Amino acid sequence: MLGGSIAVDSAEGMETVFTLTLPADLRHPEGSDAAPAVGEATGGQVLVIDDDPHMRDLLVRFLGRDGLGVATAANGQDGLALARGISPSAIILDVMMPRMDGWAVLSALKADPDLTEIPVIMVSMIRETGLAYSLGAADYLTKPVDWQRLKETVDRHRLPSAPPAGLALLVEGDAPAREELARLLEGEGWEMAQAEAAGPAHARMAERRPDLILVNLDLPQVGGFALLGELRRDPDLRRIPVIALTEGGLSPEDRARLRDQVRQVIQPGEESVEELLDELKRIAGEREKARVKGQG
Template sequence: VSLPSVPAPAVAPVAQADGGRPLVLLIEDDAATVRLVRAYLHDAGYDLAEASTCAHGIELARRLQPTAILLDLDLDGEDGLQLLEQLKADPATSEIPVVIQSVPAEQTRGFLLGASDYLVKPLDRKRLLESMSKHAQPSSDGAQPLVLAIDDDPVVATVLRSVLAPAGFRVETAGLGREGIEIARRKQPALIIVDLLLPDISGFEVLDALAADQRTGGLPVIVLTAANLSPADRQRIEKRVHSLAQKGDFTRDAVLLAVQRATGARVTKTQPQGPTILVVDDHDLNRELIRTMLERKGYRVLQAESGENGIEVARRERPSLILLDLAMPGKDGFATARELKGDPDLGTTPLVAVTALAMRGDEARAREAGFDAYVTKPVDRHELEQTIERLLKRDSGAAA
């Protein structure tokens, strides 16, 4: 669905980042919030452009090319997520970081559509300025290398952004093979990641088209597939790709290492020095989102996709704290917690229940199973950080 093409309402002239001041575009229809954001950002050295409708917002984004967009999801009956999707699909605006501000119910969908960060109303000045300082910096000559992912799976796009953005790469995605070929020809990315199973044409056809074009023939390519390749298929692509990745092995470290090697970036392995936290969840998107949150705080994060695997990793690695999803297939979070608490080596390890169910009695049941705390999905970053800090301080105090 396309947004209606209507004339933008008249507005006062917008300051154009004079003296290197970053320009932020605010798309918000609540006058009180606009005044609040304007005061916060102007005092902190930002220039602000303002729009109150989706149509006006996308027109300003295309024309002004702001360093970041602050987007309300509830615009007087209009769908802010639809606008976010259109911004990320438009080549003229797809690379502009978007920070969404609204109630937390649509957080995961917002990240899937390409949001760079998430703010919850009522806006907190410190959180707003932290987000703007992270996403609204002026561009420099040392532009971040662009990675183009041609894959229709939104989970892959989310994982790539969460893994590569902190390492200094920009990520653009295309859900169709033909769309990806056109973007590659136009933008000349530093690396292309191609899924072999695409809705319109096969990944093999994408590889052939890229190799046949002078503009893209020399670009490094990583092929990503969930299917086992026959010897003939492997031979067909081996001369045209830099490496081959299996979707089941699409881990953060493997992705980052492959991209760094393919783009010639220096491979720097920086290990967080903080406490080790184990995240046990059967949904890879949830694991990666939590991992991104915690690694920004300096924690070393381990992951497991099931209760059984979580117990195995916990016994081997002895983490400082364990986050457990309650609703996992097989051994659920309750059973996993009881087994961990019954282990003589792990019985004192703090356990945090993570669940989307949030039904009456769940918290009491979780505490009976041995959990020390309880957080609900979508996970609020500040609540999670505060819970972990409190439990780790308590644990270190008890050890002393």
């Protein structure tokens, strides 16, 4: 079937050697310089930039089942050229690639005014969400890929007409951390309001009632615990779901204080991103069910 051969070399009292020979077709190599491919689109065009031919093939098959056209490139240079040529609705970008890695490709995409608005979903075996969001990635997935989550992520970013999950108020004193978390929530479909302390947070809530509040417990001046107490004493705000953020561990007493005040306590960091994303999805799902029920 494969067109090869098997040879046996054996002598009495000696070991037997089997030699298997298979022909190699070098006319269409599948290495990092494989030619870019563009699939036909019935439901939109997604560009996959990945040096692994097996990963490219899996993504083409998986996304193609839903009518998506999938263009592929095996390296960063070809990926950038293809992005300029087809203006895809989303890009799935591998991080670990030879010569021009995913970070360099992402930086080039965001520096190009014609490409900067295209949502880029980073995929890697290494969890580096902070760097990804700081460079402008719309989302970050780790390998091995959860295919259902990939589908949901691609759909969310390539369909900008989808209604927002709601308004989230992020109360965080550290500006870089605040910006990184805001990008993460925006990538999950949330509209964002931000405040660096309790005072500005009250001003944001007076302007518009949020649907979700994230509070760092280590806020300056009026601390996060005090702000949570104020929220729970206000009849107009007490039903808003709250996620508490903390840089360090909490004592049993502090956890007991938070038990009836917050949905979840999360320690920001690379390992907690999935936990936060799962909680955001649960809250968005509950809001959507309530909205549908209210229309019924």
